[in-house]
Amino acid sequence: MLKACFRLLGNPKGYFVILVFVGLLAVLLFTRNPFYLNILFMILLYAGLSGAWNIIGGFAGQLSLGHSAFFGIGAYTSGLLFVKCGVPPILGIFAGMATASLLAAVIGIPCFRLKGPFFSLATIAIAEVLQILAVYFKKITEGSEGLSIPFQPSFYNLIFESRNHYALAGFFFLLLVLGLSYWIQNSRLGYQLAALRDEDQAAETLGVNTFRAKMTALWISGALTAAGATLFSQYILFLEPHSEFSINVSVNLALISMIGGLGTCIGPLIGSFLLIPLQEFLRTWIGGKYQGLHFIIYGGLLIAVVMFMPKGVIAFFSRKYDSFLLRLPSFFQNREALPPPPREAINPGLSPFPKPGDIPPEKARTPILEVKNLSKNFGGLRAISNLSFSVHEGEILGIIGPNGAGKTTLFNILSGVYQPDKGIVKFQGLGVSHLNKSHILCRSGVGRTYQLVKPFENMTVLDNVMVGAFCRQSGRKKARDKALEILQFAGMAQKRGMLANEITLADKKRLEVARVLATQPRLLLLDEVMAGLTPVEVQETGEFIRKIRDSGKTIILIEHVMQAITSLSDRVLVLSQGEKITEGRAEEVVRDERVIKAYLGESHDPA
Amino acid sequence: MILIQILVNGLLLGGIYALLSIGLTLIFGVVRVINFAHGEFLMISMYIAYFFYAFFGWNPYWSLIINFPLMFLLGMATDQLLIRPLRNAPSYMQVFATVGLSILLINLALFIFSGDYRAIDLPFAKKVIQLWGIYLNYPRLIIFSSSIGITLLIYLFLQNTDIGKQIRAIAQNRTAARLMGLKLNRIYMITFGIGSGLVGIAGGLITPVYYVYPTVGVYFVLTAFVVVVLGGMGNMMGAFLGGLIIGIVDSVSGYYIDPSLKETVYYVIFVLVLIFRPSGLLGQVGAEEMGMK
Numbered sequence: 033m034l035k036a037c038f039r040l041l042g043n044p045k046g047y048f049v050i051l052v053f054v055g056l057l058a059v060l061l062f063t064r065n066p067f068y069l070n071i072l073f074m075i076l077l078y079a080g081l082s083g084a085w086n087i088i089g090g091f092a093g094q095l096s097l098g099h100s101a102f103f104g105i106g107a108y109t110s111g112l113l114f115v116k117c118g119v120p121p122i123l124g125i126f127a128g129m130a131t132a133s134l135l136a137a138v139i140g141i142p143c144f145r146l147k148g149p150f151f152s153l154a155t156i157a158i159a160e161v162l163q164i165l166a167v168y169f170k171k172i173t174e175g176s177e178g179l180s181i182p183f184q185p186s187f188y189n190l191i192f193e194s195r196n197h198y199a200l201a202g203f204f205f206l207l208l209v210l211g212l213s214y215w216i217q218n219s220r221l222g223y224q225l226a227a228l229r230d231e232d233q234a235a236e237t238l239g240v241n242t243f244r245a246k247m248t249a250l251w252i253s254g255a256l257t258a259a260g261a262t263l264f265s266q267y268i269l270f271l272e273p274h275s276e277f278s279i280n281v282s283v284n285l286a287l288i289s290m291i292g293g294l295g296t297c298i299g300p301l302i303g304s305f306l307l308i309p310l311q312e313f314l315r316t317w318i319g320g321k322y323q324g325l326h327f328i329i330y331g332g333l334l335i336a337v338v339m340f341m342p343k344g345v346i347a348f349f350s351r352k353y354d355s356f357l358l359r360l361p362s363f364f365q366n367r368e369a370l371p372p373p374p375r376e377a378i379n380p381g382l383s384p385f386p387k388p389g390d391i392p393p394e395k396a397r398t399p400i401l402e403v404k405n406l407s408k409n410f411g412g413l414r415a416i417s418n419l420s421f422s423v424h425e426g427e428i429l430g431i432i433g434p435n436g437a438g439k440t441t442l443f444n445i446l447s448g449v450y451q452p453d454k455g456i457v458k459f460q461g462l463g464v465s466h467l468n469k470s471h472i473l474c475r476s477g478v479g480r481t482y483q484l485v486k487p488f489e490n491m492t493v494l495d496n497v498m499v500g501a502f503c504r505q506s507g508r509k510k511a512r513d514k515a516l517e518i519l520q521f522a523g524m525a526q527k528r529g530m531l532a533n534e535i536t537l538a539d540k541k542r543l544e545v546a547r548v549l550a551t552q553p554r555l556l557l558l559d560e561v562m563a564g565l566t567p568v569e570v571q572e573t574g575e576f577i578r579k580i581r582d583s584g585k586t587i588i589l590i591e592h593v594m595q596a597i598t599s600l601s602d603r604v605l606v607l608s609q610g611e612k613i614t615e616g617r618a619e620e621v622v623r624d625e626r627v628i629k630a631y632l633g634e635s636h637d638p639a
Numbered sequence: 640m641i642l643i644q645i646l647v648n649g650l651l652l653g654g655i656y657a658l659l660s661i662g663l664t665l666i667f668g669v670v671r672v673i674n675f676a677h678g679e680f681l682m683i684s685m686y687i688a689y690f691f692y693a694f695f696g697w698n699p700y701w702s703l704i705i706n707f708p709l710m711f712l713l714g715m716a717t718d719q720l721l722i723r724p725l726r727n728a729p730s731y732m733q734v735f736a737t738v739g740l741s742i743l744l745i746n747l748a749l750f751i752f753s754g755d756y757r758a759i760d761l762p763f764a765k766k767v768i769q770l771w772g773i774y775l776n777y778p779r780l781i782i783f784s785s786s787i788g789i790t791l792l793i794y795l796f797l798q799n800t801d802i803g804k805q806i807r808a809i810a811q812n813r814t815a816a817r818l819m820g821l822k823l824n825r826i827y828m829i830t831f832g833i834g835s836g837l838v839g840i841a842g843g844l845i846t847p848v849y850y851v852y853p854t855v856g857v858y859f860v861l862t863a864f865v866v867v868v869l870g871g872m873g874n875m876m877g878a879f880l881g882g883l884i885i886g887i888v889d890s891v892s893g894y895y896i897d898p899s900l901k902e903t904v905y906y907v908i909f910v911l912v913l914i915f916r917p918s919g920l921l922g923q924v925g926a927e928e929m930g931m932k
Contacts, residue, residue, distance in 0.1 A: 095731035097738065142913040148872070149673050150913055152734055153864050157906045160861060164903050279857075283738060290735060324749030324853070331743030338736045339724055 106258025653886020714835025
């Protein structure tokens with residue numbers, strides 16, 4: 033522990049950050065000029081508030097344009113409790129966080145089940161409603177006249193005579209938000225949020241409960257915003273519906289993160305340091321004379337950032353910052369800073385998968401998956417009708433059929449994307465067909481890949497696989513080890529640091545499989561993992577699939593590459609227009625009259 | 640009798656909401672962008688109508704001749720300059736961009752025209768027709784009948800013209816439309832133009848009855864969002880129907896609950912729609928997330 037502390041302190045990455053914060057602390061403690069202290073407090077507070085916004089808006093990619101709802105409700109809860117009931121804000125701050133959490137549930141529960149712009153619209157709407165209600169219930173909130181908070185300096189009231197103390201409070205709030213952000217980013221939740229931000233559906237099939245992840249993020253974000261709002265209202269000592277619930281607050285929080293760097297921990301802090309002084313400057317020097325001018329600049333800035341530097345200022349500085357850190361001296365580093373690459377480090381004997389011989393023969397005869405009388409219609413189209421088959425443990429079942437035969441629909445039902453209209457799916461003896469939740473099916477041991485690959489493009493290859501690994505591991509270290517092991521198994525260990533949108537199609541397809549393998553499925557549904565590959569790549573993929581089977585997995589394979597399917601599959605199932613035409617050994621099936629007919633049409637008559 | 644009068648008032652009001660929402664939903668359905676600056680386009684066209692009245696004494700309805708083409712061009716420019724570079728960016732980037740445009744335009748208006756409320760004082764705006772004991776405000780009747788007329792025109796345009804058919808094809812399936820050789824960018828631009836042009840018409844029509852001020856668009860566009868979701872995102876007939884419904888809700892809740900709480904009522908409806916029927920009144924069930932990423 034002590035050693036780890038020393039290593040952190042000795043590392044430029046560690047001590048530089050600590051130095052910056054200590055410097056900041058010194059500045060805010062020893063500055064005496066009230067004007068600068070005011071700006072400093074606002075910078076720290078808005079950095080914290082925007083950091084809170086960033087948890088849902090950046091990490092989860094759910095664009096809230098109504099965070100003033102959380103801000104206003106937090107400020108009003110603690111303010112009213114203080115003014116009307118005499119509850120000290122140091123307790124009121126928690127009451128505000130509680131009401132904000134409740135509000136998060138009201139917004140999140142209907143919206144997070146839907147994709148699209150609903151969440152953004154709902155947050156705006158809720159902020160508007162709260163503003164109207166705060167004006168309307170004059171008896172409680174004092175309405176548009178505003179609620180004055182009496183100036184009673186005390187630590188318990190979070191009201192201070194010295195602005196240094198306010199700045200200190202802002203500093204601790206910022207530290208709390210930064211700490212939480214950092215923790216989230218490096219935890220399972222952070223990986224899940226990054227994954228669902230890129231590809232919601234793919235995250236879900238890798239065992240991510242996307243609804244719960246988004247909800248948790250909104251809860252944390254809303255509660256932190258409310259806490260910051262209490263600090264702010266105890267500073268301003270005045271609450272007014274049109275400013276607390278104003279859309280300008282919401283846009284400001286979003287803009288700060290956006291300018292600094294959306295979805296990064298430190299971005300909101302950088303954004304705040306740039307934007308708040310500018311804002312104070314515009315307000316003091318220009319705002320009085322020319323109405324609206326400073327928001328014109330704001331609007332223009334927002335557009336410019338989106339168009340010309342969507343990754344924020346941090347993208348410009350991060351490389352320079354890294355090279356600057358490299359030039360700083362290191363201390364106490366008696367070990368190599370980076371872990372050695374796991375080239376040949378993993379002993380193949382330690383493979384977690386049981387070898388084929390480990391499966392007892394009688395178990396191999398029990399079906400791991402049973403499908404009975406399955407039907408699914410889309411409107412008038414019968415995608416699957418009355419389909420029954422079963423798959424045995426350790427088997428490779430190939431599914432072929434012309435386009436539109438219902439193959440991918442079948443996978444979508446088996447992996448819980450769709451619910452069947454009729455029929456039963458039993459996985460390991462348990463009925464799973466009506467779960468309709470991909471992440472539950474993934475956790476129970478069904479893994480699938482998509483025909484059109486869905487990598488998490490803004491994450492590295494390793495992080496992609498780690499999202500899958502987090503399905504069974506909760507610790508970051510364990511998930512990382514698992515992911516490295518899988519990448520080694522898949523022969524992609526060298527590419528682990530590359531971004532998923534930089535690799536070739538063949539690698540993307542392999543990554544798709546590796547990611548699912550990391551969820552440790554017992555049954556693997558592979559949807560056209562060879563389509564679009566060169567003959568050599570097809571061969572390699574075939575070997576890879578065989579290797580996966582030999583490690584103890586059961587596989588269902590949809591494929592058009594006939595040669596691959598015949599050489600890989602133990603059995604082949606032929607679908608046409610949603611119905612099973614035949615099933616059996618590959619060599620027999622391809623010679624079947626009905627199969628040829630399904631592929632080539634009626635006119636093909638050998639006679 | 641009073642109830643019938645309230646319902647009629649609501650229906651007439653709903654005509655305005657319908658006109659605004661049709662443009663918004665058309666743009667969303669085809670270009671897949673929620674234009675947060677939609678309300679500001681309304682604001683601009685109201686200012687145009689106002690100033691033509693104030694300086695030249697033009698009847699605000701005449702300003703439609705300028706408003707429609709001008710807003711059409713502004714819409715196309717927005718699409719080409721603001722949305723086109725972001726076509727492949729995550730959807731929240733497009734939202735940011737249009738929010739930025741909205742803030743910019745509101746405050747530009749505030750800067751140039753100040754926050755004063757301006758109104759056109761025309762005698763005919765106060766004219767009322769009495770029909771079977773029901774009072775019908777003359778300009779509102781014009782708004783209502785023109786919104787029906789324009790909805791029909793747009794419907795016929797989408798059904799019968801080449802461009803209309805291309806627009807519908809893209810709304811249904813972008814990929815297939817591209818494979819058929821449609822020039823997506825051109826259609827996006829035209830759609831954005833049409834949707835914005837409709838707002839130009841709306842602005843000219845409502846100027847005799849509403850005050851003109853920089854944030855007038857915010858008030859209308861928030862209502863339009865509710866209407867669009869209620870009708871089913873991207874569904875034009877849904878938006879028309881939703882507009883009339885919200886108009887009636889507005890008028891009924893204003894009378895029976897409290898005028899200052901009427902927005903609250905339709906935001907409650909908004910949340911209820913999201914919970915129970917996110918595809919909206921006329922949208923296809925399960926299609927609420929169609930094409931959204």
